[in-house]
Amino acid sequence: MPRAGEPLARMGFLTIGLFDESNPAGGHETTLRVIETAEQLGFDSVWLRCRHLQHGISSPVAVLAAASQRTRRIELGTAVIPLGLENPFRLAEDLATVDVLSGGRLNPGVSVGTPMRYDDFKTRLYPDTYDAEDFSKERVVRLLDFLRGEPVSDFEGTVGIETFSRRVQPHSPGLADRLWYGGMKDSAVWAGGQGINYLTSSVVTTDGSDLSGTEPDHFARIQAEHIDAYRDAYAAAHPDRAPGRVSQGLVVIPTDSATAGQKAKYAAYREGRLARTRAPQGPRHMLFSADYVGDSAELAEQLYADAAFQRVDEVAFALPFTFDETDYLQIITDMATELGPALGWTPKH
Template sequence: MPEHGQPVRRLGFLTIGLFDSADPSPGHESTLAIIELGEQLGFDSAWLRHRHLQYGISSPIAMMAAASQRTSRIELGTAVTPLGWENPLRLAEDLATVDVLSGGRINPGVSVGLPMRWDDVREALYPDTADAEDFGYQRVERLLRFVRGERVSGFRGTEGIEVFSDRVEPHSPGLIDRMWYGAASTTSARWAGEHGLNLLSSSVVRAEGEPDVDGAFDFATIQRRQIDAFRDTNPTGRVSHGLVIIPTDSATPDQIARYRAYVDARTPRTAAPQGPGRMLFARDLLGPSEQLADQLWAHAGFRGADEVTVALPFSFDHDDHVQILTDLATRLGPTLGWQPAG
């Protein structure tokens, strides 16, 4: 686990791939170009986030398939796929297929819970079974069984000229070790460890425990507690730490001004837990790499992780993402002791 002065082992980035509804192709091409750039810069991983019924990537698996044919080394992941929108058996087929196409580079991250805006989409998503669907951990367990290659059919053999398997095909044996869970609570982090998953710890956690003497909740302390709970049950599992981090080393004055406005607009939501789920958001980090490194080394959650996944600000332009990725790979990463992959 990183401590001040010890190197960060792996560095990745996350994007949602914004696009124009009237002309979606350029946005998708921009995302693929960013992933190609990430590989050229030596990043270890690139992650895509689902955005259903929005103007971000709705099918990261299809995008990973495309990216796998434009890259040769960088790992490709989802952070995260909300399983409430998915049939676990069909998802297992798609994941295994893309893993085979990529040469074993896929890192699927998943989460559970009701689909976002459930009351608005339930009739379209599950018109006949909405009240019977299970949106809890059991949905993840089904997916893991299918990815692992356990039996899903009562028939295996030949019928006429067709040959049938009783497990998901293709089967990609190493994929099960690269499954991740996006946890926001200590209970979820512990459950992920108990079930052999790796842990995605992001910029959102559930406000748990008692506030400090000022009545506030410390994000980093809560995040570290969740990471420690995961490690108690899965000491060898991977932990990815994710925040919005914006290095400004090579940014223009105009970029810095826009970045500052973005961060300032998002900061008020970090002051207290939000909504009925009492979700606590981390502050975005902005500044030169030396300053950012000091802030990260002081962050308890960061010090508890194996690897870092930087979330690219969703509304920024392509050129902004190029500048941020370049500074991450050439300035901040090396300041944290990270070495780009060859």
């Protein structure tokens, strides 16, 4: 768990994969090039966001299937696939297929809940069952059972020239152990109880948390509470197992090799998002982390002082949504060559 002088074990990053609606292939190709570069730079992992009905990656599993054939070592993750729009049976088949193709490098991250803007398209998504769909964590349990190889069918055998299996095919041993769940404190406790890995992000809910004290410390303290709750629940439910993995997600933008124009762009991006970090937002009382922007020595000092960062040994830094390929390549290069080493991280080649 990194403090000043202690090494960060794993470093990755998260990208949304934006594209121009008139040329979606271009944006997806950019994402694949960034993933290839990440492997060359020695990153441990790269993660794809999932966005539906937007100009971002709607099928991260398909994109990671392509990435699996253009890389050999780097772990490939999703952060996160909202299961409300998925059939766990079919998703399990797709995940297992990509895991086999990648040689066991897939790290599927998922979440549950009512899909964003569900009322706008629910009759097209579930025309007969939209008001009866179960968006609870039961969907995760079903997916986990399928990935573990639990029986799906009552029949196994041969009919004519076709052979049928009781479990989802292909079966990829170990994939279930690489499932991640993203969410707030109650989700952290649930994930720990289930023995699933836990993803944090740059947003938390403040419900039930103490907001006294210095304002900039609120986010890190709440995120640290979530991580502690996960670890406690995991240890209580699985005392004989190795601890589950926890990855911290923050927007981190090193500027060591950035041009003057890029530095101005990054500073404006941070400033434009700063207001939402000062108080909880909306009915769910969501609090956003401030973006970390600066040279790597400064960023390392700030991260080592972050209460949540002190509780993890791996991170998936989020790339800003709206930047271009040149910006992303500069940022991940500085992460690998400047920020990572400042955090004691060693590139994997």
